[in-house]
Amino acid sequence: MDNLAHALASAATSAATHPRALKKSPKALLLSSAIVANIPDIDILLAALGQETYHFHHRGFTHSFLGLPFMVVLGALIQRFICRKNPIFTWKDSLIWASSQLLISHFLLDYLTSYGVMFWYPASFARYAWPMMFIIDPMFWLICAIGLIQVWRNLDLPCSRVRAIGFAVFSVMVSWWTIIGIAKYKGEKLAFPNEPRQEILSFPGPLSPLVWLVVHDHPDGYNSSIISYMTDDEARIIPQPLDNRYVSDQLCSNLSGTPEADTAYRQYQRWATWTICENTDDGGCHCHSMRYAFNLNAHEPYFGSVKIKNNGELAFIPPDRKSAGSEFFDRFMFFDVDDAHKASP
Numbered sequence: 001m002d003n004l005a006h007a008l009a010s011a012a013t014s015a016a017t018h019p020r021a022l023k024k025s026p027k028a029l030l031l032s033s034a035i036v037a038n039i040p041d042i043d044i045l046l047a048a049l050g051q052e053t054y055h056f057h058h059r060g061f062t063h064s065f066l067g068l069p070f071m072v073v074l075g076a077l078i079q080r081f082i083c084r085k086n087p088i089f090t091w092k093d094s095l096i097w098a099s100s101q102l103l104i105s106h107f108l109l110d111y112l113t114s115y116g117v118m119f120w121y122p123a124s125f126a127r128y129a130w131p132m133m134f135i136i137d138p139m140f141w142l143i144c145a146i147g148l149i150q151v152w153r154n155l156d157l158p159c160s161r162v163r164a165i166g167f168a169v170f171s172v173m174v175s176w177w178t179i180i181g182i183a184k185y186k187g188e189k190l191a192f193p194n195e196p197r198q199e200i201l202s203f204p205g206p207l208s209p210l211v212w213l214v215v216h217d218h219p220d221g222y223n224s225s226i227i228s229y230m231t232d233d234e235a236r237i238i239p240q241p242l243d244n245r246y247v248s249d250q251l252c253s254n255l256s257g258t259p260e261a262d263t264a265y266r267q268y269q270r271w272a273t274w275t276i277c278e279n280t281d282d283g284g285c286h287c288h289s290m291r292y293a294f295n296l297n298a299h300e301p302y303f304g305s306v307k308i309k310n311n312g313e314l315a316f317i318p319p320d321r322k323s324a325g326s327e328f329f330d331r332f333m334f335f336d337v338d339d340a341h342k343a344s345p
Contacts, residue, residue, distance in 0.1 A: 001109040002136050003038050008144035010037030010105035015151045016166025017100065019159040021088040026155060030148075032082040036075035036098055037105040051316045055304075056271050059110055060121040067121070068107075072098045109133075112177075114203045114291045125270050131203045131291075132180050139209070143172050180209050187212040187227035190237055201274065203291055215290050217274060221248035222290055240293075245278045251308070252277040252285040260312025261285070268306055268314060284309045286317070 001009075010033040015022055022029050040062040047054040061067040075098030079089070089097060110117045116129030133140065147169030151162060188200045191214035199218055205211030210229040215222055226238035242248070249269070255261035265287065269275050272289035280286055289304040305317045 001113060001133070001140070003041060005109060005137065005140050005144075006037040006041075006106050007034035008141060008148065009109060010034060010101045012144045012147050012151075012166060012169050013101060013104050014097075015148065016163055016170060018088075018097065019162035019166070022151070022162065023155055023159065025083055025086045025088050026152070028083045028086065029088060032079040033101060033105075035082070036078055036101050039071050039075055039078075040102065040106050040110075052314060055316060056267065057121075059115060059117045059127075060125075063107060063110060063117045063119070064121040065119055066123065068099075068102065071102050075102060127271070127273060132177060132184065133209070134204045134206050136207060137209070138207070139176060140173070143169060143176060147172070180204070183209065183229060184212060187214050187229075190214075190227055191225040192216045192223070201290070213293065215274065215293070217290075221246075222274065222276065224290065224293060242276065243278075246276040247278075248276050249274070250277065251287075252279045254279045254283050255285045255308060255310055258310050258312075261308050261310050264308050264312045264314040268308070272304060280307070 011030045014029055014033040018029065040059075043058055043060065043062045044054075046057055062071060072095055076091070076094040079094050079098060080087070080091075083089070107117060107119075111128060112130060112132040113135050114129060114131040115135065116127035118125055119128050120126065147165065150169075151165050154162060154165060184202050184204075188197070188202050192200055195216050195218075199216055201215040201217055203213045203215075205213065205226075208230075212227045213224060214227055215224045222242055224240040224242070226240060228236055228238065247253075251262055251265045255265075265275075265277075265285075268287055272287070272291065274290035275287050276290060276293070277285050277287040285308045287306050287308060292303045306314055307317055308314050
């Protein structure tokens with residue numbers, strides 16, 4: 001999730017679980033909540049080492065259970081520094097508070113996105129995810145912000161009432177996630193009604209919980225469909241059959257048998273999980289992740305696409321502004337169903 005979402009979620013969590021501390025020093029607690037919840041994203045500094053390093057290791061050590069103790073201690077130190085004039089926690093309570101903020105307001109939220117989290121990094125590079133939300137979710141902001149405004153306006157109430165408002169925000173959020181979960185499950189059933197659930201993957205559309213990418217993972221390759229709940233029933237399912245130029249979960253024929261290129265591909269596959277690759281005219285290979293394959297037949301790179309050369313050189317390709325997925329950002333919230341139909345063969 002984005003940094004605003006982490007900050008708002010952390011502040012709402014603090015309001016629900018520590019109303020006494022909130023009433024004692026509201027500004028300090030909310031500020032420390034917002035900062036501490038975003039500590040794991042200090043791994044953005046990896047971008048200075050290159051896009052490949054950043055993509056492959058983002059949400060790694062700072063988002064892992066092995067790195068959590070370091071994040072907790074740093075979070076407790078920051079909280080105690082901000083609240084130094086009016087201490088609200090003992091050292092033990094500061095550590096417990098920081099742990100809850102990091103686990104609930106950061107680890108959990110990132111787990112609910114398509115990018116996933118490497119919980120056991122560096123012992124394992126496996127990414128864990130249950131994609132429910134896009135990295136930016138305005139509805140999430142709205143629910144948390146309204147709840148925090150209500151808490152702030154009612155700080156003079158007894159602690160039990162303040163806590164009740166905080167948990168009411170949590171209840172509304174759970175209700176929102178339930179609605180999204182139903183849309184996710186229904187989309188999977190609509191797209192591939194006769195396939196085993198363990199072979200179905202689904203990912204939320206950018207800035208639109210009413211659009212889903214549903215992928216069927218089977219031994220012969222991938223099939224995918226766009227499910228849109230913003231159209232009539234006839235246009236709701238938009239098939240995206242895999243073009244013949246793609247191969248699934250393997251390096252394309254241009255580079256087959258090249259050890260350096262195979263090593264680079266394995267590194268990419270570890271990050272992308274579900275891959276499709278195609279030959280390029282210059283003898284290289286373009287690879288894409290099915291996590292982000294909206295309009296995969298648009299014949300343009302999208303987020304997560306890479307080019308691999310026969311010498312093992314790997315580089316992420318900047319998405320074309322009109323390519324698969326980027327039209328979401330041009331329109332900000334809504335998926336253009338007509339464009340999807342045109343892109344589908």
